Amino acid sequence: MKEKSGEHKGCSYKEFMACKPPIYNGEVDSIICQRWLSDVEGVFERTHCDVSDFVAYGTGQLRGQAKDWWDNKKKEIGAEAARVMTWDEFKVPFLKHHSPKAVINRIKEEFIQLRQKGETIDKITGIFMDKLRFCDELVTTEEQKIYYYYNMLSAEFREFMTPSKYETLTDIINTVQEWEIELKKQIERGERRARDVNSSSAKKAKTSESTRKTDVKGGSPSCKVCEKWHKGECRFKDKPCPICGKTGHTTSLCPGKVSVCYKCYQPGHKKSECPDLVGKKDTKESPIEAPKAKARSFKVTAAEAKTEPDVVSGIFAINSIPACVLFDTGASKSFISHGFI
Incomplete structure (x- = not known):
């Protein structure tokens, strides 16, 4: 059967759109990109679309960044080249941009x-x-x-x-x-135990629970007497506190507990808050240290030390290491060398 004059080959754009071809927004995601190509080509096949209409129909489903890319591509190659472009020719730059090798x-x-x-x-x-x-x-x-x-x-x-x-x-x-x-x-049926489906979620929940004292650990609530996790009655429940003599709490939780300063040994404050230290810091200025003389060393041999009349020698230990010290009485100089002369 011959086609009537002026009749469109294949399917019309209306028939193509009736199959609800997918839309592509330009995600740089190889899986989404390849799936879109595959789905559009499936619509081409089902509608018996003519190959000359593939690019025109297919690019009509581009949106957002994908449409911006195609508009720029048409300006780059020219309107006529875009009109006669085949689908295979279209896919080369399309995949290069939206599905890179990396x-x-x-x-x-x-x-x-x-x-x-x-x-x-x-x-x-x-x-x-x-x-x-x-x-x-x-x-x-x-x-x-x-x-x-x-x-x-x-x-x-x-x-x-x-x-x-x-x-x-x-x-x-x-x-x-x-x-x-x-x-x-x-x-x-209870014949097999279900495994944790999402271990990361379970771990996150466990971490958040451990930060709250009101949460439950191993099925036992936090003890109000000693604030520790245990089962049964607390052994400190009926034991009198050494500080106040009352029951129901431990020494560390006693309301009558008083802090003692380790500087002045007075109750009511800590060492970092001690008035003695704070007052000294505020009123007393650090003394200016006198400049220290620079140390100098002189190298002499054992023979020179023995013949020099102004040199006095002695042996003692420096940091547990035997050392020989030579004093020049005439020039007020000292010589230190490790070992013996």
Whole structure:
């Protein structure tokens, strides 16, 4: 059947929009970017869109920063070049800007290190599949896909599985989904203990609880007598306080306890608050020290010391180290050398 004159090939833009193609806002995120391309191409296929309309229809779904990028690109290459551009030609600069190699390399590293930490099978499988599409060079066979998927699972799933028994990635995913349902049933029946789903949240809650005295530790409240964590009655409950003689508290919590200064040994204040120290600091100025003479040393030999009439020698210890001191009586000079003459 021949097309009527003036009839649009493929689908119209109205028919294309009727399939609700996705919108892209320009996130520099390889997963979001690739998913948008894949979804738009799926609409092209379902609507039998003509290849000449791919760029015009597809770029109509760009918003925000993505639209700004495309507007600048059209100015750069010219309106005519943008009009005749193919979809494959469009994807090259589009991916270069919104899915740079550095981001893809990071996704590959995340794929290798991916581990299930409390996520459901559906959620962790979705993360696995999103990252897998960027690892074509790393994962080339179905056997490798199965290996990486198995290695990513938590121990409670790996303990009953042998990856070599599965022929496709779909097989192992279906098996794990079935086992997850069975695990939930076992937990409901009390046959298996549920693991902590979010250890970081539990750790954060534990830290905040430890900062409050009113919280519970091990199921026991904080004791009001000694302010310690323990079970049963406090052994200080009926014991009289050595300071006031009353019961119901310990010495450290006694209201009659008085601070004693370790400077003047008077009650009512601490050493840092002692009037003696504070008064001296405020009124007494530090004395000006006289300049000290600079030390000088002179090197003499043992023979010179013995022949010099003005030199007197002596042996004593400096810091437990034997030393020889020579005094020049004529010139008021001293000589110190370690060892013996």
